[in-house]
Amino acid sequence: MIPGVGQRWRCAGCGNLTRFDVTRSRRTTEYWHFDLGGDHEVEDVNLLAEAIESVRCRWCGREDAIELVAHAEVSDRPD
Secondary structure, eight states: OOOOTTEEEEETTTOOOSOEEEEEEEEEEEEEEEOTTSOEEEEEEEEEEEEEEEEEETTTOOSTTEEEEEGGGOOOSOO
16 A cells, blocks of 8 residues: 555545654665774665555554555645
8 A cells, every 4th residue: 555656645634634654664685885993885776575564653652444545636826
């Protein structure tokens, strides 16, 4: 339920379009480069899998009312 091109999330409960708490799991392979002092920097990340576990409206707290809508279906800009 990740929004695609031309889509966005909307909370059907309160109308929120902009603030969501997203819980997701990611499985990655990372290239870590260590310097001689022992500090590291992640130089490359390969995403192997990703799953959205939950999306919660930051305004009203509902998880059961989140829906995908097309940008054209909502009017969040003043006329």
